[in-house]
Amino acid sequence: MTDRHNNDNFPGYEKIKSILNESPDLMCRKLEVGQVGIHIIFMKNLIKPEILNEFVIKYIEELSVEYLHYTYLMKNIPIEEIKVNLEEQEVISSLLNGFAYIYFLDEKKAIIVNCANPIERSIEKAETESLVYGPKISFTESLTSNVKIIRQNLNDYNLCTDEIKIGERVQKKVRIVYIKDIANDDTLQTLKERFEQLKTDNISDSSVLAQCLEDNHYSLFPQFILTELPDRFIYSILNGRIGVFIDGSPVGIIGPANFFSFFESTEDIYLRWSLSTFIRFIRLFAMVGSIFLTAIYVAAMTYHFELIPSKLLFIIGQSRSQVPFPPLLEALLLELLIELLREAGARLPSKVGQTMGIVGGIVIGQATVEAGLTSNILIIIVAFSALGAFSAPIYEMGTAVRIARFPIIILAGVWGLNGIIFGICILMVHLLKLTSLNKPYLAPLYPLRMKDLQYFLIRLPHHFYMRRPLVNRPKDSIRLKERLRNITDLDEF
Amino acid sequence: MKKKIVILVCSLLCTACMAPEKIIEMQGISTIIGFDLLDDNTYKGTISLLQFDRKEEKTSVTLSAEGTTSKQIRQKLEEQTSHDITSGQLRTILFNKNMAETGISSFLDTMQRDSIISSLIFLAITDNAEETINNTNYEEYPEMGSYIYQLLDKHEKKEMLVNSNLHDFITTLNEIGIDPTLPMIKNSNGVAPFIDGVALFKEDKIVGSISLINTLYIKLFTNNKAFLGDITLEIAAEELEKRGIAQPLPKSDIYKITLHPIKYKGNIEIKNEELVHLNATISVSTLEFQPYTSLKNKDSLNKMELLIGEALNNKFGHILEELKNLNTDPIGIGRKIRSIRKYSHLTDGDLRQIYPALKIKPNIKVEIKRTGSVD
Numbered sequence: 001m002t003d004r005h006n007n008d009n010f011p012g013y014e015k016i017k018s019i020l021n022e023s024p025d026l027m028c029r030k031l032e033v034g035q036v037g038i039h040i041i042f043m044k045n046l047i048k049p050e051i052l053n054e055f056v057i058k059y060i061e062e063l064s065v066e067y068l069h070y071t072y073l074m075k076n077i078p079i080e081e082i083k084v085n086l087e088e089q090e091v092i093s094s095l096l097n098g099f100a101y102i103y104f105l106d107e108k109k110a111i112i113v114n115c116a117n118p119i120e121r122s123i124e125k126a127e128t129e130s131l132v133y134g135p136k137i138s139f140t141e142s143l144t145s146n147v148k149i150i151r152q153n154l155n156d157y158n159l160c161t162d163e164i165k166i167g168e169r170v171q172k173k174v175r176i177v178y179i180k181d182i183a184n185d186d187t188l189q190t191l192k193e194r195f196e197q198l199k200t201d202n203i204s205d206s207s208v209l210a211q212c213l214e215d216n217h218y219s220l221f222p223q224f225i226l227t228e229l230p231d232r233f234i235y236s237i238l239n240g241r242i243g244v245f246i247d248g249s250p251v252g253i254i255g256p257a258n259f260f261s262f263f264e265s266t267e268d269i270y271l272r273w274s275l276s277t278f279i280r281f282i283r284l285f286a287m288v289g290s291i292f293l294t295a296i297y298v299a300a301m302t303y304h305f306e307l308i309p310s311k312l313l314f315i316i317g318q319s320r321s322q323v324p325f326p327p328l329l330e331a332l333l334l335e336l337l338i339e340l341l342r343e344a345g346a347r348l349p350s351k352v353g354q355t356m357g358i359v360g361g362i363v364i365g366q367a368t369v370e371a372g373l374t375s376n377i378l379i380i381i382v383a384f385s386a387l388g389a390f391s392a393p394i395y396e397m398g399t400a401v402r403i404a405r406f407p408i409i410i411l412a413g414v415w416g417l418n419g420i421i422f423g424i425c426i427l428m429v430h431l432l433k434l435t436s437l438n439k440p441y442l443a444p445l446y447p448l449r450m451k452d453l454q455y456f457l458i459r460l461p462h463h464f465y466m467r468r469p470l471v472n473r474p475k476d477s478i479r480l481k482e483r484l485r486n487i488t489d490l491d492e493f
Numbered sequence: 494m495k496k497k498i499v500i501l502v503c504s505l506l507c508t509a510c511m512a513p514e515k516i517i518e519m520q521g522i523s524t525i526i527g528f529d530l531l532d533d534n535t536y537k538g539t540i541s542l543l544q545f546d547r548k549e550e551k552t553s554v555t556l557s558a559e560g561t562t563s564k565q566i567r568q569k570l571e572e573q574t575s576h577d578i579t580s581g582q583l584r585t586i587l588f589n590k591n592m593a594e595t596g597i598s599s600f601l602d603t604m605q606r607d608s609i610i611s612s613l614i615f616l617a618i619t620d621n622a623e624e625t626i627n628n629t630n631y632e633e634y635p636e637m638g639s640y641i642y643q644l645l646d647k648h649e650k651k652e653m654l655v656n657s658n659l660h661d662f663i664t665t666l667n668e669i670g671i672d673p674t675l676p677m678i679k680n681s682n683g684v685a686p687f688i689d690g691v692a693l694f695k696e697d698k699i700v701g702s703i704s705l706i707n708t709l710y711i712k713l714f715t716n717n718k719a720f721l722g723d724i725t726l727e728i729a730a731e732e733l734e735k736r737g738i739a740q741p742l743p744k745s746d747i748y749k750i751t752l753h754p755i756k757y758k759g760n761i762e763i764k765n766e767e768l769v770h771l772n773a774t775i776s777v778s779t780l781e782f783q784p785y786t787s788l789k790n791k792d793s794l795n796k797m798e799l800l801i802g803e804a805l806n807n808k809f810g811h812i813l814e815e816l817k818n819l820n821t822d823p824i825g826i827g828r829k830i831r832s833i834r835k836y837s838h839l840t841d842g843d844l845r846q847i848y849p850a851l852k853i854k855p856n857i858k859v860e861i862k863r864t865g866s867v868d
Contacts, residue, residue, distance in 0.1 A: 300517075302516055305515060306609070314552070314635045321518050322546075326516060
């Protein structure tokens with residue numbers, strides 16, 4: 001430490017200017033108080049002028065000359081965050097983060113003080129995930145306010161928010177959020193190792209980070225939950241998962257995730273148990289239907305008309321009679337049309353988007369049937385599939401389901417039901433092999449944990465939930481120790 | 494690399510097993526096929542195909558062709574349409590009565606071997622298969638095949654028929670000591686075809702028929718959860734008088750009573766080589782008396798039970814006589830005899846000889862469980 005003081009490590013204005021490519025934003029306020037020359041260097045548009053004026057410039061000018069030296073100022077300047085003993089690189093990156101650089105010309109020493117004025121969105125309602133009940137607050141792009149939201153809602157001294165920096169060129173702060181006496185050490189270790197191995201130039205969003213941290217990069221299925229809802233984040237952390245924030249992204253990453261956790265929503269906890277269980281089943285059913293229904297239609301139309309119940313046969317036959325394409329082509333055409341509609345709707349401003357939905361849904365759907373290009377039974381099936389994919393509470397899972405549909409449809413068109421079974425086999429093999437932070441993806445079905453089924457497949461009344469789900473391997477699996485002590489047979493729950 | 498090879502091998506295996514493409518609108522989907530015997534071993538086959546084109550008014554097409562085997566008929570039918578004729582949705586096979594008189598097992602054998610044809614397909618006997626299929630009265634269904642399927646399916650589901658499908662027929666046919674039956678469908682002008690009795694078979698040849706209501710006596714002993722149907726009996730007034738059952742006020746010569754069976758139990762009891770008892774107990778509730786008779790008195794209730802039992806036994810006795818005359822055994826008395834160890838050596842031929850001479854004593858008991866129940 002001391003030798004660095006002696007070294008002439010602190011760059012002067014000229015040097016900084018050259019490093020920053022003569023940036024027009026770089027400002028240098030040259031103060032001369034008595035005999036002491038001080039340069040205050042900062043980036044004009046990154047700092048908050050009030051702080052700089054009030055607590056730096058005014059403070060320095062009001063000091064009497066005998067106090068005006070590095071050591072005193074370092075100890076007494078009325079700003080909460082200061083940095084000393086810096087490398088040249090850090091000086092520059094701090095300047096770019098809105099710090100002001102106070103350089104003593106005579107002493108050739110400097111301190112750096114925080115005057116940052118980051119652009120922040122105010123905290124608003126969540127947009128991608130919406131709840132009918134429950135808190136509406138959502139994360140913002142600012143890491144500090146995200147951590148603040150978590151702290152405010154989860155007042156536990158064991159809540160850890162470890163900071164890491166990633167990115168070679170653009171350094172970003174990352175926080176790993178977990179509860180120390182719940183989260184599993186191995187999982188935490190795995191996550192930290194992944195961060196160490198992560199060599200990247202720039203991470204632009206948490207969705208990119210999640211993709212970089214995944215166990216299997218080639219999988220269709222997301223292996224981390226991405227959420228912008230603090231309540232979901234907190235719920236997951238309390239169940240022994242680990243959360244990650246990255247600066248500049250309004251979306252938190254939660255891991256380890258399993259397949260079924262993508263189909264649970266925090267609303268399931270807020271609503272009554274009967275409705276929640278029902279809705280969970282509907283979501284799972286919709287997902288399965290979304291992947292397989294169009295494929296089954298294609299297979300039945302192309303190879304297995306014997307399977308169609310005789311009452312339905314006539315209706316389907318009539319609707320197919322004028323269609324000039326084979327069922328596979330017909331289905332792919334309509335599925336692509338729906339995807340196109342969705343994509344066009346997503347890219348348009350919301351008001352035009354609504355019109356788009358009406359135009360697409362009614363006009364095009366009606367017109368294709370009347371023109372005889374598709375059968376109206378297929379329109380119903382494709383619409384159901386689209387709805388099913390959107391019913392997943394996590395958007396990523398919906399997209400995975402949408403993509404997974406296409407290979408199955410093609411398999412059905414080529415090999416009929418055999419193809420669908422073949423597709424299911426491959427899908428199951430893949431899902432069984434998949435892990436998220438080294439935890440099995442298909443848990444609690446495989447490996448089977450009967451006690452955990454109540455957390456993922458159904459939702460029981462709250463007094464049943466006295467433990468945390470075991471799939472996350474929490475250190476402390478009992479949630480309500482006192483209640484549990486009164487119950488003689490612990491294994492009952 | 495290993496993975497890719499596995500996928501490749503799997504896909505090759507899959508494609509090898511794959512059935513040929515059968516796109517729905519390219520298929521001539523037959524729902525019913527009927528066979529008529531012309532002369533000299535020539536048969537006429539008639540099928541009804543679903544017709545999906547909405548512009549056409551008719552929802553089905555019927556085609557007929559002549560040939561000597563069912564497969565030849567099919568080949569000739571194929572020549573008459575641009576669609577591929579498939580049997581995947583075939584639900585019913587109709588046989589002309591004259592054809593059933595010469596035996597239908599050779600036809601059924603080829604059906605049974607065809608994997609496309611379900612073994613739960615319905616079989617029925619009709620007077621003229623071609624005319625039945627060409628009948629244009631088929632209620633709200635799109636064509637005759639669907640209608641007859643629904644007609645038979647309703648009766649089958651309610652266990653009103655003894656045998657009706659291919660599997661039943663073939664197993665009963667090949668079993669020693671029991672003869673199959675099949676529903677008979679009557680076709681007349683201006684109305685939809687309807688079930689008109691049950692055909693009795695000796696081996697695979699039709700020998701006679703009984704009415705659907707009378708099949709209850711067969712079902713009592715062959716099926717323990719069949720729908721017997723309501724039983725209506727006529728009782729002479731003097732019988733009531735003789736037994737001292739309370740007389741209803743408006744005097745009448747004949748009293749009619751309708752009973753609703755609640756549950757029943759039938760048992761074939763082999764007394765010895767010559768004597769067989771057919772024991773059955775039926776619990777009934779009374780539905781209707783014409784004219785009104787009160788059965789409040791327990792004594793008269795018991796007497797009534799006896800009287801009804803006698804009436805049923807009497808009727809059953811006549812039916813059994815007829816069955817013996819026709820030498821057909823739909824109840825499976827021969828099977829029961831053969832199940833006893835000392836008679837297990839008997840062959841089909843032996844049983845046919847024994848059967849007409851057998852003394853069969855019907856012994857049906859009736860218990861009136863409820864009178865005047867309100868639904």
